[in-house]
Amino acid sequence: MISQPMQLLRTCLALSLALIAAASAAAPIPAKDRVVILITIDGFPAWLWHDPALPVPTLRKLAAEGAEADSMEVVNPSITWICHTTLVTGVGPIQHGVLFNGLLVRPGIDKPPMIDQWRDKADLVHVPTIYDLAHQAGLKTAQVDWVAILNSGTIDYEFLEIPKPTGGIEGELISAGILTADDLHNFIKGKSPAWRDSMYNHAAIDILV
Known part of the structure; x- marks a missing residue:
């Protein structure tokens, strides 16, 4: 930790x-x-x-x-x-x-x-x-x-630090309405650290469930 x-x-x-x-x-x-x-x-x-x-x-x-x-x-x-x-x-x-x-x-x-x-x-x-x-x-x-x-x-x-637009977990988050293709394209630029953290958390939850 x-x-x-x-x-x-x-x-x-x-x-x-x-x-x-x-x-x-x-x-x-x-x-x-x-x-x-x-x-x-x-x-x-x-x-x-x-x-x-x-x-x-x-x-x-x-x-x-x-x-x-x-x-x-x-x-x-x-x-x-x-x-x-x-x-x-x-x-x-x-x-x-x-x-x-x-x-x-x-x-x-x-x-x-x-x-x-x-x-x-x-x-x-x-x-x-x-x-x-x-x-x-x-x-x-x-x-x-x-x-x-x-x-x-x-x-x-x-789910990488800079996610892959064609990744499997990324696709599942898009299907769930959590992410968009534009979000992935601009994952680092124009997005706050807090928002990125929330996406990492969503990805972890998606993998676990």
């Missing part, structure tokens, strides 16, 4: 995942009537959780009915993509290979380096993720606005 630079809600839905069982090839196949959901809030520091004025009743209810920790130890550098990739691989950046919010690209001698966010997951992440292992175990996986995940090949349902 705690990672670094302030952006928006990110959700990785691992549908029908049993995390420990899927992580071991020798473990029994987990029950397929279970749903595990990982939700991270980018830029949410541990100290803020202890502020009684913070209006997060749903999060507090989940913590009260489950378990919570006072803080988490972040990796170095504590940047969004690095932290999130560590969460789903269990190893630090020196092993998983994600060192920036994207892939560092050097266009040429006379040009400055740049960060390319729209690179395939295989170019970025060099070790298996929990969703890779779950998919290999025959479980269904899904993601909404996760990072370093483009064209992973192991996600069954997804």
Whole structure:
């Protein structure tokens, strides 16, 4: 629940995942009537959780009915993509290979380096993720606005940070009257962060139900 630079809600839905069982090839196949959901809030520091004025009743209810920790130890550098990739691989950046919010690209001698966010997951992440292992175990996986995940090949349902106009979940939201084709075309430009957050939430609900 705690990672670094302030952006928006990110959700990785691992549908029908049993995390420990899927992580071991020798473990029994987990029950397929279970749903595990990982939700991270980018830029949410541990100290803020202890502020009684913070209006997060749903999060507090989940913590009260489950378990919570006072803080988490972040990796170095504590940047969004690095932290999130560590969460789903269990190893630090020196092993998983994600060192920036994207892939560092050097266009040429006379040009400055740049960060390319729209690179395939295989170019970025060099070790298996929990969703890779779950998919290999025959479980269904899904993601909404996760990072370093483009064209992973192991996600069954997804709604990207910039959604695909021809995506399956996108089509279902259009059919339900939640999105329009024009909304998808202008998903980043002309739309507020709060509106985009609501669309990510709608996509997560659509996948779950």
